[in-house]
Amino acid sequence: MRDASISLDTIRIFLHVLSVCVWVGGQFVMLALLPVLRGAGVEGLPKQAAQAFQRVAWPAFAVAFFTGIWNIFEVDMANTTTRYSVIFGIKFLLVVASGAAAWVHAVSTKPAIKGMTGGLGFVAGIVAILLGFALTHG
Numbered sequence: 544m545r546d547a548s549i550s551l552d553t554i555r556i557f558l559h560v561l562s563v564c565v566w567v568g569g570q571f572v573m574l575a576l577l578p579v580l581r582g583a584g585v586e587g588l589p590k591q592a593a594q595a596f597q598r599v600a601w602p603a604f605a606v607a608f609f610t611g612i613w614n615i616f617e618v619d620m621a622n623t624t625t626r627y628s629v630i631f632g633i634k635f636l637l638v639v640a641s642g643a644a645a646w647v648h649a650v651s652t653k654p655a656i657k658g659m660t661g662g663l664g665f666v667a668g669i670v671a672i673l674l675g676f677a678l679t680h681g
């Protein structure tokens with residue numbers, strides 16, 4: 544019989560996934576809006592929109608990071624397979640790459656660097672989601 548309840552575990556995973564939705568989902572939205580923002584012909588509008596996204600994206604990344612550490616304390620890591628640890632390790636590296644690439648993307652003034660790091664951060668975040676579900680539903 545499948546049951547449902549809202550426990551502290553539910554809140555932990557809810558906050559982890561919600562913050563990830565903002566971090567990665569927001570990048571999908573920014574990508575979709577960019578051509579429209581550029582086409583509006585308003586000087587600096589894409590940059591203003593990107594800065595507005597950053598004001599929610601970085602707090603979301605921080606919440607994903609801290610709930611991730613909380614996750615580690617709640618998962619009995621001593622009782623996991625080598626494969627679980629390897630997938631967690633790769634996911635953690637991708638999370639760090641996602642954050643670092645997004646930061647370089649935000650501060651760089653070179654279009655080539657901005658483009659490359661924007662793509663890298665985006666893809667790293669998406670693969671981190673897949674590996675996150677591999678950890679919990681694998």
Ligand code: HEM
Nearest residue numbers: 556563607608611612614615638668671672675676678679
């Ligand atoms: C952009 C950053 C991150 C993304 C996209 C992400 C994504 C995910 C997803 C989608 C899940 C599965 C949740 C579910 O099954 O409902 C998950 C679980 C997990 N994440 Fe993350 N995560 C991120 C950051 C982190 C960080 C920084 C850590 C560790 C420091 C971490 C540790 C974990 C752990 C241990 C689980 C398994 C939780 C459990 O089994 O209860 N995550 N993550």
